[in-house]
Amino acid sequence: MPQPLASKENSLFRSVVKNYESKQYKKGLKAAEQILRKHPNHGDTQAMKALILNSQGQADEAFALAKIALKNDMRSHVCWHVYGLLYRSVKNYEEAIKAYKFALKIEPDSNNILRDLALLQVQMRDYQGYIQSRTLMLKTRSQQRQNWTGLAVAYHLAGDLKEAENILVTYEGTLKSTPPKTDIEHSEASLYKNTIIAELGDVKRALDHLESLYKINLDRTAVMELRAEYLLKLERYEEAEKAYRALIDRNNEYREYYDGLERAMQLDRSSEESRSKLKGLYEEYAAKFERLDAARRIPLDFLEGDEFKAAVDPYLRRMFNKGVPSTFPNIKALYADPSKKATIEELVTGYTSEKKVNGSADASTNGEVSERFDQSVLYFLAQHYNYHLSRDLKKATEYIDKALELNPKSVDYNMTKARIWKHLGNTNKATETMEHARQLDEKDRYINTKSAKYQLRADQNEAALKTMSKFTRNETHGGPLGDLHDMQCMWYITEDGESYLRQRNLGLALKRFNSIYDIFDIWQDDQFDFHSFSLRKGQIRAYVDMIKWEDHLRQHPMFTRAAVSAVRIFILLADDPSLANKKENEENLDPAERKKAAKKARKEQEKLEKEAAEKKAAAAKKPPTGADGEPKKEDPDPKGEKLIQTKQPLEDAMKFLTPLLEFSPKNVEAQILGFEVFIRRNKLLLALKCLLATTSLDPENPTLHEQAIRFRHALDNSAASLPPKVSEVITAQFTLIPASQPLPAFNDAFLKSHSESPPALHAGLKARYLLDPASKAQNEKDLLATLDLPDISFEEAKKGLALLAEWGSEKGVKDEYKEKARGKWTEGGVFQ
Structure with a gap:
């Protein structure tokens, strides 16, 4: 039992709790000190003080005080709850769960402790424990819909779909009146129940249930998509066709709707008869919507021979007349078929020899449009010959140079020229050309990042950071690089690490790959807040999708790329430990390389001294803070030297492997x-x-x-x-x-x-x-x-x-x- 306090101190204790919850930490500490002056061994107050200290970044002091609080009052649920909260703050979820369970034994009716325990159980994927906690929460507050939904989600995640549906049906039976149409939470819960029925494999019942929601559910698009999908699975093809046509009328550029329509019409692209019907189908949509691209592009995937040529010719001319820059990326997937690639090449090279008559009655050959067509053709051919399936870099250079003669200030043309230099192996010229393209449009973030990427590929790390700084918050702690880490700009951090790996600066390289590892840890921890938020807001389907996505988080290509490079570094260190020591490593260089390395080392040292002086001056004024105003910890190993001076590189590699x-x-x-x-x-x-x-x-x-x-x-x-x-x-x-x-x-x-x-x-x-x-x-x-x-x-x-x-x-x-x-x-x- 908690130690009793007099009326005045009890009032002060409540203010400590209130101050902590409202983040008024100084007031909270002051009130806690007042209580402890009269009752120096009051466990609950010591625990709350520990919680406030932890929030102020004093984790060690907080844990020490929490342990003292527990010794003073082992039977206090507050002390155990706080102890669990401290462990949760340092991501030690197993110990936090143990502490919460101790707290629950003392105070089994505490909804706050039960809620915190449930959140940790789902975070740790302890679904059976989560079911137990959610069941207890439902018993204490059965009038709240989110408690019913939370229990259904618990059973769903545990794989017991039937029980999940039963929970939702039971709740609906407790309703005295039907919720209004504007009730978003009810709308989402109804659709969630429908997806559970479908997952059970009872598609017919799922469709019948969906039909009852058709006119009242707020997420009309989701209902229409599910209905079309169910009709298709039930082989009710005529109804499915109508359903997919209705979806296409809502969004006529969404390719999946067209794929569904093809299946609903039972058309097989490998059959000549089906291809003829498909051709008529897409011609119908193309005639219906003048600006529609999908209906003109999709047939190019299944048409063959002369039919393909007859379709791709007007498609390309249409795009070139409009001057669409993404024409090549849009059709390059067709190059997997050599005959289609040859047809496209023949057509587009033919366009270059066509005679244009300015001022003719045909608008497509008139003035500005004619010039746009010419440039688009040259641009397309440059990309065509730069592409790996049709590569001829000499021709690619010729065509892009002609395009640049017509429009030397085109960002797209200069970017393509840079890519050609890259494929020719001249990284420096590629970087210079991409930087020139960036200078043509300094307000474009995309070209800015492309320029920085090319600079990193050329191992110009400082120049790349300067380029990126044009679009970062440079006043944050750590400058542009610190902001890129805060924004979790993974492509930059990875490219930077790979650049340092090429330069054999293994410390900084490993530092960057470690940052990528930490970002994925943050993503995993970030789901914690959504366990309660999603149920509170009724966003259940999105929440379940997020949980499933998080379970496969480290399949992400960026994690794979960083992990592969990090493991390579540890293998290098295992084979040659001297790589961790720059001085030993420099002895193996020839005189010219050693001189170059020494010059670079001097510059780095001067830079470090300058940064240290600036930091010292800044620290004298005020402690460094992050973007959120919270105190920012200094990085004790900014160059990654401690990381590479490991005595067991192969064991450390297992963290990534x-x-x-x-x-x-x-x-x-x-x-x-x-x-x-x-x-x-x-x-x-x-x-x-x-x-x-x-x-x-x-x-x-x-x-x-x-x-x-x-x-x-x-x-x-x-x-x-x-x-x-x-x-x-x-x-x-x-x-x-x-x-x-x-x-x-x-x-x-x-x-x-x-x-x-x-x-x-x-x-x-x-x-x-x-x-x-x-x-x-x-x-x-x-x-x-x-x-x-x-x-x-x-x-x-x-x-x-x-x-x-x-x-x-x-x-x-x-x-x-x-x-x-x-x-x-x-x-x-x-x-x-």
Whole structure:
């Protein structure tokens, strides 16, 4: 039981609670101190003081005081509740749940404690516990709809759909009158119930229920979409067709509605008869809506031969006459079909030779429209020849230069010119051209970010940050970079990290990838507020979708990209710990590179000293605060030096690798990196698991060959020390290399059978160097010969240069490789 207080102190205690809830922390502390002067061991007051201290950023003092409060009053539900709130604030949800449960044992009727416990249970995906808590909350306040809905959601998330529906039906039975049409909460709950019925598989009942909502539900679009979907599943095709036509009338550019209409009309694109009907269908819509694009674009996907040519010709002319910049991105998906690609190329190149007669009766050839058409054609062809499925960079350059002659101030044309430079391998010219494009329209955020991205690709980190600062709040703590982190600008942070990785500034690179990891942690924590908010506002369908999305959060491509790079850094540190020490690393550089590195280090040191002086001056005036006015903590490791000076890099890599393998198991790069980590940790079974996963995902991957040889090599070296059961499993599962075949012979056979594939040759040469380091000279010779292969790409040639660095080849060998590559890629900056 809480310790009793006199009337005056009891009134003060209530004011402490009120001050905490209204964030008047100074008043709250003052009132708490008044109570503690008379009652120094009053547990509840100490607990509330701890809560206020925690809100002021004094977490250590808060926990220490909360423990004292508990010692003084172990039977106080307030002390245990506060203890749970403190743990919740530091994301230690397991301990917070334990504290809440202790508090509930003392005060089982407390709705506040029960609510906080329920929120943590759903956050931790303890659905059975969540059901129990929600059931208790419903018993205490059965008149509130959100308690009924919350229990239904609990059963739904736990997979018990039938009970979820029963809860909603039971609540509807308690209503004395039908809620008004304007009741948003009722409207959402009705649709939520409908989706549960559909998930149960009873589509007929779901449709009947939906029909009863058709005229009264506020989300008319959702009702119409669900109705069309149900009719289609029930094979009531005529009604489904009408339903999808009604949806198209509401939004005639939404492609999914057209796909639904095709299914409702039972039209198969592979059938010639169906294609004819489809053609008539889309012609009908195109004639009905003059400005409609979807009905003119979609037929290009299924039409073939002359019919395709007859359809794509007016479509392209229409877009070129209007001067639509996105014409190429809109149709490039058609390039997957070589015949369509050839038809488009033939048509558009033909437009360039057509004679334009200014002043003719045809408006399409008149003055300004004619000029717009000409420019659009040139722009399209530049993009066409820059695209990887139709790449001819010489022609792409010719066409974009012609377009720039007609309109040198076009941002789009200059951006395309920059992309062509990028594909030519000249990163510096690409960056300069993109920056020029940015200067043509300094108010456009998109071109601003593109310029910054190109600067990062050219490893111009300071210039990129300066470019980004034009659209950031630079007065916030940390300047432009701090604001980009606050805004969770993941593309910039990732590109910045990858740039530092290329420069072998592993500390800053890892710092950036760690920031991406933290952003996903924030996203996971951010759902906490929605557990109560969504139920309170009745946004149940969106809430359930969010929960399901959060369960697969780390499948996000940005997380995968950052995690892959972070694991690569830890592997580098495991192979060469000296990389964590810049001075040791600089000893391996040649004199010119060492001089350049020293100059860069001096500049960095001067910058750091300047920043330190500015921070000191600012700190003397007032403590740094964030955008929300709260005190901002200083970063103790701004350069990431502590991160890379780890003594166990491979164990640290698991922080990124574990979610990578769990949530992106079909990512080949993740499995390849998993093998690299596990083989170094001598965990052969886990390495084999990754190897077999790569085999099932991409059996022709060249890296698979190299890793299979390394696995067999490691297995041969440690066969005697393996436990019998492990050895038995590996022998049964590892069949990539016949046990009787010598590794050198197996690798030579692979090199011979893949003599025209640069990636395969790279993998084979790496394996040969592993098996016989004395083969280095022959490997260098064979690697040089790969530059003669007709299909070798610029990126593959760069990987060959990286292999020479990996083998520690002499400078003369590298120079010879660069010189030969320069003959093929004259603009390739890396070979200059």
